[in-house]
Amino acid sequence: MEAYTWQYENLWSKTTKRMLVGLSPNTSIPIPPDNYDAFQTIAIEKEQIRDQSNRETYEFDLSSFLGNEAVYLRFNDAFTQDGWGPAVHEIVVKADGVTIAQFKTGTSEEEPFLYDKHGSKFLPGSDHRFADHGNYFMYEFKPPAGTKQLTVYVDMWNQYAVSASNVRPLSSEQKEPYGYLRDYAVANKAMVFWLSTSVPEEKALFEKILSDVKPGTPYMGWFDNDFEGEVAGIDITSKHGVYVLPSDWFHNMTVFSGTKHKNVKMKKPTTPKLENKIYSSHLKRD
DSSP states (O other): OHHHHHHHHHTGGGSOSSOEEEOOSEEEOOOOTTTTTTOEEEEEOOSOOOSSTTOEEEEEEOGGGBTBSOEEEEEEESSTTTTOOOEEEEEEEEETTEEEEEEETTSTTTGGGEEEOTBOBOOTTOSOEEOOTTOEEEEEEOOOTTOOOEEEEEEEESSEEEEEESSOOOOTTSEEEOOTTHHHHHHTTOOEEOOOTTSHHHHHHHHHHHHTSOTTOEEEEOOOSSHHHHHHHHHHHHHTTOEEEEOTTOOOHHHHHTSOOOOOOOOOOOOOOOOSSOOOOOOOOO
């Protein structure tokens, strides 16, 4: 807030009012396709269960993954097409029978072990962490040197796929500057900001900025990544007559906007004489 307030008070008057640009200060590093090649699936639900009927405490022997500094346990959706991924309540980890980790998900005790959240959710009022579609969550456990037996107990249900590895993968928690669209903002001398509508003081500043531009001004980029943030962002911009162009993933917009296009006049097809029967049309793609 201090940085954005200073920006508004000192730089806003010097920037263009033709557009507003909302970009996150950072984004997750690119995860290469082979990032999880070292992971082995240790459990998977083969039925599309959505009613908690398979909830139980599952025991996994991870002793074969000992040998390096840490063991990584990853939970993802076994059926990515329907949005009912794994739901985890509690995890207990024992090294040679001694408990080295025990936590309920969504608590402060979970944080030291939660290596990568990657789109997983722990909703207010719930008692489990879940991840559906292409999202997942991953834990890092560091057993004492010389550990012979490593056992994990997971209170879990739904359509889970669990894998493990002792090779440290890249994590989406690692951030880098969010570059998409930023070149276009710089080229146009536009002010870039990232303000949440769910934080009162940030929302107030957001509205100040919106009220300074004319109706019909585009807001380029996007809003908070959660669904509520997106809805609230579109609502607040609409109230000020500002329209939204989702463009936070637009690459090289300075190049594309600097080119000229030539309109191609399409040849109008001859309309055939119709007969009294049923016609079926098909689109051919070359």
